[in-house]
Amino acid sequence: MAFVSKRSLENLKPRELKFKTREELQSAIDDYFNTMDGEKRPYSIAGLAYFLNVNRQTIYNYEYRQEFSDIIIRARERCIMYMEEKLMLKGTAGQIFLAKNYGYTDRQDIVNHDAKSTEDELQEFEKSLYEDNAKS
Numbered sequence: 001m002a003f004v005s006k007r008s009l010e011n012l013k014p015r016e017l018k019f020k021t022r023e024e025l026q027s028a029i030d031d032y033f034n035t036m037d038g039e040k041r042p043y044s045i046a047g048l049a050y051f052l053n054v055n056r057q058t059i060y061n062y063e064y065r066q067e068f069s070d071i072i073i074r075a076r077e078r079c080i081m082y083m084e085e086k087l088m089l090k091g092t093a094g095q096i097f098l099a100k101n102y103g104y105t106d107r108q109d110i111v112n113h114d115a116k117s118t119e120d121e122l123q124e125f126e127k128s129l130y131e132d133n134a135k136s
Contacts (some may be wrong), residue, residue, distance in 0.1 A: 018054060025068055028052055029075045043082040048075060 019025035032051040036043055049056045063072040087097060 018052070018058070019062070019068070022067060022071060025062070026071050029071065033075075033078070042086065043079040045076060045079050048079065 019028065029048065029052075032048050033043065035051065036047065041047070045056055045059060049059050052059075059072060059076070062068045063076070
């Protein structure tokens with residue numbers, strides 16, 4: 001039989017929600033975005049978590065609760081949109097980074113439409129061998 005401390009049992013209990021209502025959570029998130037706008041600072045999930053005095057995992061956990069899901073998704077999407085727009089304005093490196101995140105690849109396909117196919121080249125080579133043999 002394994003020893004289980006009282007403290008480890010307490011950790012298994014569901015924690016009380018920091019934000020008990022949708023309105024309370026939405027108000028706190030709005031305060032975060034307004035503060036960042038006023039300070040001209042970028043939005044981020046980590047910044048939102050820090051501002052709300054929770055960790056990032058708590059933000060994601062709220063997303064799984066039906067009553068808060070849409071609020072968290074919208075806040076998360078706003079952070080992502082901000083990052084994407086800033087990367088697009090930065091130039092090429094940011095655009096390549098975003099394109100790769102959306103499944104694009106960084107490669108070039110070079111096609112020479114004037115080049116003969118390998119089969120055509122092989123036929124010409126065989127023909128030249130035949131002509132050389134006929135001359136000899």
